[in-house]
Amino acid sequence: xxxxxxxxxxxxxxxxxxxxxxxxxxxxxxxxxxxxxxxxxxxxxxxxxxxxxxxxxxxxxxxxxxxxxxxxxxxxxxxxxxxxxxxxxxxxxxxxxxxxxxxxxxxxxxxxxxxxxxxxxxxxxxxxxxxxxxxxxxxxxxxxxxxxxxxxxxxxxxxxxxxxxxxxxxxxxxxxxxxxxxxxxxxxxxxxxxxxxxxxxxxxxxxxxxxxxxxxxxxxxxxxxxxxxxxxxxxxxxxxxxxxxxxxxxxxxxxxxxxxxxxxxxxxxxxxxxxxxxxxxxxxxxxxxxxxxxxxxxxxxxxxxxxxxxxxxxxxxxxxxxxxxxxxxxxxxxxxxxxxxxxxxxxxxxxxxxxxxxxxxxxxxx
Ligand SMILES: Nc1nc2c(c(=O)[nH]1)N[C@H]1C(S)=C(S)[C@@H](COP(=O)(O)O)O[C@H]1N2
Ligand SMILES: [Mo]
Numbered sequence: 274x275x276x277x278x279x280x281x282x283x284x285x286x287x288x289x290x291x292x293x294x295x296x297x298x299x300x301x302x303x304x305x306x307x308x309x310x311x312x313x314x315x316x317x318x319x320x321x322x323x324x325x326x327x328x329x330x331x332x333x334x335x336x337x338x339x340x341x342x343x344x345x346x347x348x349x350x351x352x353x354x355x356x357x358x359x360x361x362x363x364x365x366x367x368x369x370x371x372x373x374x375x376x377x378x379x380x381x382x383x384x385x386x387x388x389x390x391x392x393x394x395x396x397x398x399x400x401x402x403x404x405x406x407x408x409x410x411x412x413x414x415x416x417x418x419x420x421x422x423x424x425x426x427x428x429x430x431x432x433x434x435x436x437x438x439x440x441x442x443x444x445x446x447x448x449x450x451x452x453x454x455x456x457x458x459x460x461x462x463x464x465x466x467x468x469x470x471x472x473x474x475x476x477x478x479x480x481x482x483x484x485x486x487x488x489x490x491x492x493x494x495x496x497x498x499x500x501x502x503x504x505x506x507x508x509x510x511x512x513x514x515x516x517x518x519x520x521x522x523x524x525x526x527x528x529x530x531x532x533x534x535x536x537x538x539x540x541x542x543x544x545x546x547x548x549x550x551x552x553x554x555x556x557x558x559x560x561x562x563x564x565x566x567x568x569x570x571x572x573x574x575x576x577x578x579x580x581x582x583x584x585x586x587x588x589x590x591x592x593x594x595x596x597x598x599x600x601x602x603x604x605x606x607x608x609x610x611x612x613x614x615x616x617x618x619x620x621x622x623x624x625x626x627x628x629x630x631x632x633x634x635x636x637x638x639x
Contacts, residue, residue, distance in 0.1 A: 298389030340409030358581030363391030477555030523554030
């Protein structure tokens with residue numbers, strides 16, 4: 274089997290994707306491995322840098338619709354039973370194109386910045402449910418609101434001038450035993466940029482729900498209306514509507530090609546193993562199909578089992594018949610029978626969120 278030629282010599286680095294230094298993508302080379310190392314795991318912050326938290330003085334407050342409000346040190350949290358498993362998550366804005374999708378076609382995919390606003394890691398922490406049970410949720414509880422330590426003017430145009438990063442999760446998902454208060458990432462304390470000392474981790478959901486630098490858990494008796502809940506990360510009600518109708522929660526069924534990586538060449542007539550990843554919220558992937566001719570014909574890939582809530586890795590042996598340009602595609606179907614759409618489903622929305630279409634991957638065969 275031929276190994277593809279690459280021009281990569283140095284260890285890859287995170288890729289800055291906006292001028293504000295708030296978003297860094299996992300590089301394509303790192304996306305070829307199951308576990309993304311901590312220093313290459315994508316970063317998505319709403320403000321530059323990470324809040325500086327003194328872990329000795331740190332307390333997590335738990336209050337609102339509870340019988341016993343709590344103030345927990347990291348040591349107190351560590352006394353609860355430890356849970357450790359892999360979780361894959363992607364930013365809701367992963368696989369985004371720089372310009373709005375309205376009136377655009379598949380040609381706009383050429384501007385795609387890639388699919389690296391995502392990662393898979395092994396996380397450890399304690400069950401949020403254990404903490405909520407310690408506090409005793411009242412019957413009036415509707416949602417659980419998670420407050421980060423980071424705040425400032427909103428990134429879009431500084432309005433509002435002061436807002437905190439906060440998101441809520443319905444009670445049912447908050448009480449899921451695998452919804453974690455995580456303090457470890459790949460066997461190390463959470464790195465500062467990933468939420469040190471504590472973050473929420475909501476397996477199967479888009480990344481914005483997993484609040485970093487978690488300082489407050491507030492049980493509330495209504496639906497949270499905050500900026501990052503009800504104005505960002507929403508899907509519009511329809512092409513002609515200005516009304517938001519729901520916020521993204523579970524990651525939609527999706528797959529990507531990770532090898533060949535962008536710029537990598539493949540040799541004609543030699544077998545090459547095309548590999549990639551596929552995932553779908555909390556459920557497993559049942560099937561991945563691969564096309565090497567731009568979507569005209571499809572063939573089944575071999576899909577590996579996942580670990581915990583990780584992505585599935587998949588592979589497909591390919592022998593490119595002749596030199597030239599090829600368009601590879603992968604199309605995943607989940608255990609519920611949902612398949613990736615051929616076009617970006619919310620392109621009329623104009624917000625670029627939740628793009629799970631079948632993506633074209635251009636490869637040069639020599
Ligand atoms: N406190 C806080 N939590 C946050 C964010 C943030 O800016 N502040 N960004 C969210 C978004 S949009 C994503 S996609 C993930 C990214 O997590 P990561 O930087 O560890 O990859 O964190 C989420 N949690
Ligand atoms: Mo995100």
